[in-house]
Amino acid sequence: MEELIVIRTSDPDGSIFHSIIEALQSKNVQILHAADLEPSVLTLGDIMIFPEQRRVMKQDIEIHLNYGEFSILYCMARYPGRVFSREQLYNAAWGEDCELGTNTVDNTIWRLRGKLESDPKHPIYIKTVFRVGYKIER
Structure with a gap:
């Protein structure tokens, strides 16, 4: 059985991270950095989202989104079908x-x-879930 441990902490000098790794050294440990798990492009039909540049393209035309618009779109696009x-x-x-x-x-x-x-x-991508919130559909 595989187990996954996720630890999120502020660790400017890396001391917490190194302490945890030392404690787990006798186990079969695979270290994955969260940044490596993020996709470089998310696609929703003809919409492409580039998280690292905070850019959105639709049919090869850049769509200018403000901070809140991009953040909400990216949050939902990472988990299509999930209601937020x-x-x-x-x-x-x-x-x-x-x-x-x-x-x-x-x-x-x-x-x-x-x-x-x-x-x-009559939206195709951003759906309202009555009395709950919103979701993205691909």
């Missing part, structure tokens, strides 16, 4: 809890649809 609540998307984009009653995520989704969907009123 507004709170999760807000946190993914701005790294803080969503204030009750804010419609920031809804407005951001509306702008994304306008930039990415051929017919924003």
